Amino acid sequence: MWLPQLVVRLALWLLLAPLLPGLINRVKAWVAGRRGPPVGQLYYDLAKLWRKEVVWSTLASPAFIVGPAVAWVAVVGAALLLPLGPAGAEWSFRGDVLLLLYLLALARFATAWAALETGSAFEGMGAAREVSYAVLAEAALITAVVSLSLQTSSVSLTTMLAPTAGAGAVLLAAGLFTVLLAENCRVPFDDPNTHLELTMVHEVMILDHSGPPLAVILHGAAVKLLLFSVLLVQAVVPLDQFSRGVAVAVLAGGVLSVTLGVGLVESFLARLAFRRVPLLLTTAFLLCLFALLVAWKGGVQ
């Protein structure tokens, strides 16, 4: 019984994820008055990359290939831990939220490791930037998780994300949305379209990857974006108050509006200067911290 369920869930995550970057590009094109690439562009790109051969650096050890694979598996594993509205999670146990956080950290470590394997200074710079942003973004994410856990006095994702986030929902939404932008290297933190090495973060890490490993990295990034959108929607919207069908529709609508929001942010904001980034991430951390404060005070009264 559990095997077909796992297959359906995996297919859902893996096949729907590449839609989000396409939708974001569509929104950006629409705002700019262009036609833009088709929504399914990433599917074509992935198929094309999968057929290409891998170019190996003579310096790189097998970790150059293992890194993206580990990162992809970690992100997909984290996605399976996340409940999908009324459908619940594939695996759920006490403390699974910690595993989710650590799987995301593992994915980042593996990507940075593979970037360092190339021996190029640019990749090293990108890895350093990615990891230093992550320190601040993770602080915000962990605070958000603690505030959710305090609200529901539970450390399991299925029960933590089900009830209403209460008065702190707005704070939590703003904080988690900023974390989403930072973790997925979207515009105020990093420009996914940039090709100027000095300003790149995520893109510079994967500059020397080619063929199937690059496809795996791109797909993993799309799954991570979907994962954060689903997490954001479920942390803010009390899905368990709706019936099953409505809850699924609300979840899908929420993810769509988050995608729309990312697209609009990318259309109207420019990349921040590097020294301004810590300020924005600190703001995200404080938003989550105040959500925690609201959760704590609300619990006492």
Next chain:
Amino acid sequence: MSGTLNVLIGLAMGLNLVALGSSRLPALIQAMSLQGVLLGVMPLLLEEEGFNWRVAVVAAATVIGKGIVIPNLLRRATRAANIERESDPFLGFVPSLLLGAGGTIAAVALARALPLLPEHAGTLLVPGAIASILTGFILLIGRVKAISQVCGYLILENGIYLFGLLLIHSTPLLVESGILLDVTVGVFVIGIIVDRIQRAFDSLDTRRLTTLRE
């Protein structure tokens, strides 16, 4: 009623942090004036039994004074002095933001321990007041441009005003209007002084005021 009040005070606390985190002076002035308007509306919410003309006058005067007159004076001073940004402050933006947030959380946590009247215990008035006073201090100490320091002073005054709301029924109208007039005149004078500092030193950096020159 106390729910709406708490939301407004929460917004005012958020504006404190906006003021601490923004490096652009117009944004700082905007945050300060918006906080003034929020504070001006609060006496109307505190009023339980019907409309009180005295409270309404205080509210209207505060909104006009803090929301329109003072910000416009400050904006004129910024334009005259031709400065946009607070560059190299004593205390960086991230540390001051963290300090302010820590202070706000401490204020909320500690206000519970204070011996308050039962009708004030449920509101955020006292924590909001302490947090605003703290923000004002951080801005006064941590910034070097005269206009940021004035904004810090005004946020400090906002905190005192919040505290004064606890006593709205016992303070005479004369005291309220006197404070408001003092603040407005103070800002008016500071606007002139800012202009003079700019002319004498070619900068609004208050650190230069410590060196005498002929």
